Amino acid sequence: MSSKAGFFNLSIKNILSDGQSMLTQARIRLLYYGLLIVSVAVSAILLSVWNLNQTALTSMCAGVLFLAIVLFKYLTWRGDWKFVSHTLLLMGTLINLADAFVIFQKIDILSIQLVLMIIIFSFYMLGQNWGLLYSMLNLTPVLLFMVYTYSHIYIIDIRPEHLDQSTIILSVLANFAIMVYIHNHFYNAFLKNIIKLKKTSEDQSRLNENLEIAIDKAEKSSLAKSEFLSTMSHEIRTPLNAVIGMSNLLMMGNPRPDQEENLEILKFSASNLLAIVNDVLDFNKIESGKVVFENIRFNLTELMHNICGGQIIKANEKGLIFKLKIDDVLRNKIVIGDPTRITQIIFNLVSNAIKFTRQGYVEVKVHCMEDRHNQVIIRFSVKDSGIGIERDNLNAIFEPFTQESITTTRKYGGTGLGLAIVKRLLELRGVNMEVMSKPGQGSEFSFNLDLPVATEKLEEPAAQPSIVFDADQTLNNLHILVAEDNMVNTMLMKKFFSKWQVQSSFAENGERAVEMMQYGNFDIVLMDLQMPVLNGFDAAMEIRRMPDAQKASIPIIALTASALTDIREKVFNAGMNDYVSKPFKPEELKEKIVTLVKRKSLLRSKSQSV
Structure with missing residues (x-):
């Protein structure tokens, strides 16, 4: 309902709104104009019966006219079409019962018209369930009355009223006019609804066609992007192969100390460029959903030592204390999973910890939280005493090509893809990353991984001919x-x-x-x-x-x-x-x-x- 509708409102526009369905708007219009028609028809009948000095009918018509005006005012004020519909149907049911059993004490054309009007109105306005209820409330008493009068067992000590022919004609005409209006109104509403549904269906078909075209374009675009990245990777890696390869060759030629230092810088820069290219390609691979997780056996303790072996050297070069703590329970366990992806995750976290820590320590912990013989829940955590992260930026650091701030990017470099890759790899396994950080005090990244344990013993390989190769x-x-x-x-x-x-x-x-x-x-x-x-x-x-x-x-x-x-x-x-x-x-x-x-x-x- 529109906010413009108030107690003194009389306009139908103020009780209609765009948020209402076409059927609801049709029902409101039917009530609005129908109550006006009823008021005019009842007024004419009221004048007719008043001239005939028929007190009971005059009182009933006056009551119906008053109720019609009150309901019209309530509808234009509140817009509550359901309440108005129920009230009208209850009023019609009472009038029908009063006409049959008390006032006229017979079933005539007016009674049949009223029953039909109630049936039509209840179904159109309130739906199937309420339509059936009001239909039974009106049909059952009428049928019972006809059975009673047929058997001559109905007796009531009230003299029935009689209408003159002009009033009957006027009433029949008014009833037919109201029924024709109801049918005509809803026929137009349903016809408009069907036309609108057809148009919507056609629009939906066009949208589906456009969507298919858009999906096809998106797939082609994605394929083109992958091919472009592959091509660019090939074009970038080819000269990098020469740069890194020549650096290795020159370092194998026993260079002077100053030359060796220059070659180390050259090799380090080329390796950094290669790492950036690899990050972009890894992220594209993850985003395109083409990452497949392996399930192979490996020793987690050995894997962690291999991952952290090179990182310890980097930490020591920066003067940082590097700690690797592995739960003793895991030392002799062979787990099943994807060591490549675990390496990628831990390597990125540890590299970040070293990069953003100027002094202090970097600590890697691998703790067995639950050991169920054939399944273990392992908690991995990487903690540092680095620059930390502001609370408001905790979510941003996991977005691709994003770091905590522009200052961080300028000072420490990097693409901002490391944590994005870590997060998406964990999400693909249904694992959430937990972050605890305080600016200036450091950060801790941790997650839990559920890994199966290889319970059967590994078979010893058969003895092979002993051939020694140099x-x-x-x-x-x-x-x-x-x-x-x-x-x-x-x-x-x-x-x-x-x-x-x-x-x-x-x-x-x-x-x-x-x-x-x-x-x-x-x-x-x-x-x-x-x-x-x-x-x-x-x-x-x-x-x-x-x-x-x-x-x-x-x-x-x-x-x-x-x-x-x-x-x-x-x-x-x-x-x-x-x-x-x-x-x-x-x-x-x-x-x-x-x-x-x-x-x-x-x-x-x-x-x-x-």
Whole structure:
């Protein structure tokens, strides 16, 4: 109802509002104009019966007219259409009973009209349940009266009233006019409602079509974003591979102390840039919902020592005390989970703690809160004595690309993605991060992780033939084929292989690598994935289809600067044995080469012994 409606209001506009449904507005209009029609009709009948000196009918008409005026005033004041509807129906029911049993003592056309009017009005105004109730209240007494009068058992000691023909005609006309008005009003209302529903349905269909188009665009945009990030990652990692690789090469050449310091700065800066790129790509991977959690066995104590090993050095360089406390209960337990994601979470928290702590300590605690034999609840916490966080900024620090303040960003650097990645990884596991912090006194980040415990004992691996390999000696005897189209990377690989005294050959694309495999003898292939003419995936599959079994089974390591989420799966589906991400660590590449060569030698020795 509009706020303009008051006691002296007489306008229907002030009791209608946009918040009302079309049906409610139709009901209010019916009452508003219907009460006016009833007032006019009853006034005419009142004059007719008053001229005939019929006291009972005059009193009843006067009462109905008064009640109609009162209800009209109440409707324009309060707008309570339900109360007015019930009042009118109760009044009509009483009039119907009084006419049949007392005043006229018969069922005539006026009684039938009144019953029909009550039935129609109750269903339209109050719905099915109330419509049935008021219908029964009026039909049942009328039917009973007709049965009683048919059996001549109805006796009442009151002389019935009689209407003259003109009054009957006037009453019948008024009743029909009211019934026609009710039907006409609701027919128009229902017709408008159907037209509106049809229009709404058409609008909804258009909206659905637009939504499908928008979803399609969003999916294409998301795919384009992922491809763009992958491309940018490749383009950024490729020169970074050269920068970090050359830094490693120069540091391997026994530089002077001043040169070594400069190289350390160069390598540190390049590593920071690589970390930023990795953070952006990790966050994109999480946001796109493409993170898959592994369930593998690992020793949590060993994992925590590995994570914190490098961080202790960083803390000591800043003069900070680093404490790692692990519950003794966990030392011999093998748990099942995703050590990579746990490493990512703890590493980010500890890195932040060291970054934002100028003096004091950084403390990492791993506490077993509950041990249920095959399940453990572990509480991880990282506490520091750093700059702390204002209470109002506690939520903001978990938003992507956000830090506590611009001053913090300028002073300490970083992308603001570390905590966002941590929070989203935990949320994907249904875990909440708890933060306690006081500005100037430090912060504590903690969370609980529920991990299954491997209860069965690990089987001891079967004894293998004892073949001792010397890494340098193994490398010296190798002939490596490198498929790489980037000249800088080719130069870098040549320098590394020269340091390792490895014989190497280079192919500028995948097609050339397949040709060289057909006519040459190699021990291992390093395959770049994005190359012209024939890419690394197709080249690897071509090699695997070679008729020579020795060549078809040659170990292949993918070299990739790509960041696509399914790159690992694609590499193995193409038949390659392993992959190394650019920029690669020389020792990591050396270790993977030696490992695959060892495995190939062992398999060859087994087949020869058989």
